[in-house]
Amino acid sequence: MTLRIRPARPEDYPCFARWFPMLESGDRVPSREEWTRAFVPETSIALLGEEPAGYCRAQVFGTDGYVRHLVVEPSARRGGVGRALLDRVQASMRAAGCERWRINVKPDNTAAVRLYTSLGMTVQHECASVRFEWVLLDALPSPSEALSSFEPDGEQRRALESTYSLPMGQLSTADERDDVHVRAVRGQELEGVALFYADFPGAFPFRADSVDAAMSLLHGIRPLATQPSMGLVVENDMALENVMVDAGARVPFRFVHMRGRL
Numbered sequence: 001m002t003l004r005i006r007p008a009r010p011e012d013y014p015c016f017a018r019w020f021p022m023l024e025s026g027d028r029v030p031s032r033e034e035w036t037r038a039f040v041p042e043t044s045i046a047l048l049g050e051e052p053a054g055y056c057r058a059q060v061f062g063t064d065g066y067v068r069h070l071v072v073e074p075s076a077r078r079g080g081v082g083r084a085l086l087d088r089v090q091a092s093m094r095a096a097g098c099e100r101w102r103i104n105v106k107p108d109n110t111a112a113v114r115l116y117t118s119l120g121m122t123v124q125h126e127c128a129s130v131r132f133e134w135v136l137l138d139a140l141p142s143p144s145e146a147l148s149s150f151e152p153d154g155e156q157r158r159a160l161e162s163t164y165s166l167p168m169g170q171l172s173t174a175d176e177r178d179d180v181h182v183r184a185v186r187g188q189e190l191e192g193v194a195l196f197y198a199d200f201p202g203a204f205p206f207r208a209d210s211v212d213a214a215m216s217l218l219h220g221i222r223p224l225a226t227q228p229s230m231g232l233v234v235e236n237d238m239a240l241e242n243v244m245v246d247a248g249a250r251v252p253f254r255f256v257h258m259r260g261r262l
């Protein structure tokens with residue numbers, strides 16, 4: 001059967017809504033409105049004959065490409081659909097000037113890890129998805145008064161992207177939406193940054209040089225929260241993860257961050 005890849009369309013929503021839970025991220029399925037507004041422009045759909053067979057959502061930030069989702073219809077797996085979607089995404093990223101690409105994956109997802117490894121990606125660090133209710137913050141250590149949380153300007157955002165190896169432009173372009181906020185923490189210098197999606201709700205990336213800086217960031221984000229619960233991606237930071245878990249936060253799953261050259 002012929003394999004084709006085309007840009008996503010709003011009417012692909014029912015397929016997306018069925019495929020999205022196969023990522024097993026624990027996240028709610030984005031609404032039709034969110035799909036149309038935020039996902040369709042970044043998504044490719046694979047077709048086997050006329051049948052939708054999978055999707056890949058990927059973003060471009062300057063010279064960095066970020067694969068966000070990849071799902072193949074179960075009945076179509078092991079037929080080259082996943083590789084074909086990534087080949088297409090790779091070509092689009094290169095054409096857009098990307099030099100590297102990245103993806104997150106659960107380490108026990110053998111199929112996905114093998115696929116990404118075969119495309120030259122390697123594991124950079126471990127991450128934990130940490131979930132909690134905002135009231136947990138009252139049980140966590142208070143941040144020291146030497147730290148303050150604030151909204152960084154353009155120059156500070158570029159500095160933070162460089163310091164924390166974030167895709168260039170990720171922070172600069174993030175808060176064009178009302179429900180997305182960038183907050184940084186500073187003491188003597190910049191000591192952390194978070195990109196907070198209030199409606200999601202969650203912060204990713206969330207980077208802090210110390211547990212103290214992480215607490216300051218969380219206190220800075222809390223007034224922006226619209227929901228009682230919260231999710232953080234804690235990257236390569238066992239100290240913060242342990243403090244959160246000891247206070248009662250949950251870690252529904254762990255994953256690894258992989259990167260490769262394009």
Ligand SMILES: CC(C)(COP(=O)(O)OP(=O)(O)OC[C@H]1O[C@@H](n2cnc3c(N)ncnc32)[C@H](O)[C@@H]1OP(=O)(O)O)[C@@H](O)C(=O)NCCC(=O)NCCS
Binds near residue numbers: 022069070073081
């Ligand atoms: C991961 C996934 C997208 C792969 O899609 P696919 O169309 O089956 O993959 P392909 O047929 O293109 O296979 C490409 C390579 O992946 C690896 N692979 C795929 N399935 C595999 C499996 N079951 N076991 C081991 N390796 C596997 C192999 O290296 C394969 O290359 P090969 O065929 O030359 O051996 C698919 O399994 C899927 O949708 N899984 C559920 C959602 C998910 O986990 N997405 C990834 C989130 S990070």
